[in-house]
Amino acid sequence: MEIKWYIFLSLALFCIGIVGVLTRRNAIIIFMCIELMLNSVNLLLVAFSKMHLSGVAAQFPTLASDAQIFVFFIMVVAAAEVSVGLAIIIMMYRNTHSVDINFLNRLKN
Amino acid sequence: MNITQILFWFLSVLAIVGAAGVVGSKNPVYSVLWLIVVFFAISGHYILMNAQFLAIVNIIVYAGAIMVLFLFVIMLMNLNADAEPAKNMNLKMAGTIAGMCLMLVFVAALSRSDEMNRVSQMNGGDIGLIGYLGKVLFNDYVIPFEISSVLFLSAMVGAVVIGKKE
Numbered sequence: 062m063e064i065k066w067y068i069f070l071s072l073a074l075f076c077i078g079i080v081g082v083l084t085r086r087n088a089i090i091i092f093m094c095i096e097l098m099l100n101s102v103n104l105l106l107v108a109f110s111k112m113h114l115s116g117v118a119a120q121f122p123t124l125a126s127d128a129q130i131f132v133f134f135i136m137v138v139a140a141a142e143v144s145v146g147l148a149i150i151i152m153m154y155r156n157t158h159s160v161d162i163n164f165l166n167r168l169k170n
Numbered sequence: 171m172n173i174t175q176i177l178f179w180f181l182s183v184l185a186i187v188g189a190a191g192v193v194g195s196k197n198p199v200y201s202v203l204w205l206i207v208v209f210f211a212i213s214g215h216y217i218l219m220n221a222q223f224l225a226i227v228n229i230i231v232y233a234g235a236i237m238v239l240f241l242f243v244i245m246l247m248n249l250n251a252d253a254e255p256a257k258n259m260n261l262k263m264a265g266t267i268a269g270m271c272l273m274l275v276f277v278a279a280l281s282r283s284d285e286m287n288r289v290s291q292m293n294g295g296d297i298g299l300i301g302y303l304g305k306v307l308f309n310d311y312v313i314p315f316e317i318s319s320v321l322f323l324s325a326m327v328g329a330v331v332i333g334k335k336e
Contacts, residue, residue: 065286111219111221132224134318136227139232145325147329
């Protein structure tokens with residue numbers, strides 16, 4: 062496939078994630094939308110790694126596989142981030158008995 | 171239109187429908203299930219691009235571990251569908267319009283580029299296979315790999331410390 066379809070697909074997923082972060086108030090759903098955005102970026106990185114396989118990059122053999130290693134490290138960091146973030150959400154639920162992020166307005170003062 | 175293109179469009183539609191379901195569902199459990207659909211669609215895209223290692227890791231780590239963690243937290247909180255109060259309609263419209271405008275700007279900025287018609291190789295190419303990636307990972311990227319293990323350890327300790335009762 063041409064690279065543009067991958068770019069448009071990733072953009073659509075990323076923008077749906079942004080709409081979710083902007084419109085929802087449930088902290089867990091906002092967190093899931095962030096995961097969605099991370100995955101759209103991963104998809105785009107893999108598509109780019111397959112695109113550069115044949116062009117200039119043919120003389121640098123590790124150039125294309127670097128992108129896939131990078132996606133692997135993004136997944137590693139995302140897993141660590143999810144564990145800490147869900148712990149924070151649980152602590153917030155224990156203090157306020159709600160996962161509505163508007164309760165965090167009280168951090169203002 | 172060959173079978174690869176048909177699969178590409180099918181998986182793309184599945185991913186976008188799933189993403190809309192994540193944002194649109196009232197109940198957080200349905201959001202998690204839609205997100206699993208999106209992850210499987212993205213794994214299908216990886217398989218189409220012959221990135222088999224990432225496809226398997228995506229299913230195991232995201233659809234397996236992270237989504238179970240989300241479901242477990244939702245179960246722990248016992249959230250009902252009406253836990254989220256009705257929100258101001260204007261704010262919802264403003265958020266949707268802002269997101270669509272962002273997408274419009276991206277598409278308008280990118281669609282004139284010459285690079286857009288370059289072809290991403292679908293079948294073949296061995297850079298996504300686990301033997302090749304394992305060699306690269308343990309030759310060139312040993313130090314980031316070890317540092318990520320330290321990151322996992324600190325994340326585990328942090329999650330336990332934050333989630334512990336006083």
